[in-house]
């Protein structure tokens with residue numbers, strides 16, 4: 494098959510709509526008033542010091558904070574994660590420089606039909622779908638032999654090295670967090686890591702949200718919970734946009750530029766038998782300025798069974814979730830039908 498035939502029918506990147514000054518296309522508009530509301534209360538997401546979670550210097554107070562954050566909000570701001578502020582800025586800068594490249598250059602990394610990997614925007618799954626106001630670059634990082642380098646930008650020049658370096662460091666962060674999560678529940682340190690398996694997946698999603706003429710009608714990302722075990726998000730340094738839902742109300746997340754925002758995904762909710770919550774979140778757009786973010790999804794090995802850890806299931810806390818395999822596949826089927834994927838795992 495000719496290379497061009499494999500590509501999806503040409504559709505403008507959101508960035509192009511803005512550059513060309515197009516009218517806001519209908520398919521981005523949320524009818525029924527469920528577009529973005531920018532003016533929602535700010536919530537102080539708990540801040541957890543990762544240096545105090547590592548095995549040598551575990552602080553009971555910090556473990557308690559972690560447990561409470563993950564069972565109420567389902568997320569926390571991680572500080573002391575071992576990366577300098579300068580390095581995080583380099584990651585942000587590489588992201589920004591990629592999206593600043595001419596469209597023709599970015600298109601070399603375009604995703605193909607029915608494939609999520611590469612540069613592009615929402616996959617069209619149904620005609621009724623309302624599209625997200627965002628362009629993305631989606632890359633598998635681990636296991637290393639699954640990397641598809643044809644999608645990895647060669648410009649900016651240091652992009653690949655920075656991503657490699659960043660995700661090696663996030664591997665360590667993941668280990669500290671998963672062990673801390675286990676310890677905070679009085680479980681064996683490795684119980685979540687064992688479920689992750691030796692060939693766990695790490696995928697990186699670089700998000701670019703152009704300025705939007707009608708933030709009240711459009712969303713950067715529709716409400717969703719992540720299908721990961723945990724997600725590690727590097728937020729834009731200056732521009733807010735992320736909101737979490739709690740008790741049917743939306744709250745905006747403040748920016749702490751040196752922190753990583755870590756949230757529970759559906760698979761950690763399942764493994765913790767519902768103690769940790771996989772929060773519903775969304776992104777609103779902004780008429781004044783663009784926004785970038787980088788979400789890294791840390792996902793248990795596909796094909797390996799995950800389920801509530803034995804130590805959490807007993808007579809007074811019955812098992813709430815089934816054992817599951819290949820949750821990410823189920824995730825997309827459910828998401829496509831507008832349902833919450835975690836419902837597939839509920840008993």
Ligand SMILES: O=C(O)CCC(=O)C(=O)O
Pocket residue numbers: 698700714719726728734735774776785786787788
């Ligand atoms: O851009 C953000 O702040 C969050 C993005 C997000 O939720 C995702 O990529 O799953």
Ligand SMILES: [Fe+2]
Pocket residue numbers: 717718719774788
């Ligand atoms: Fe998300």
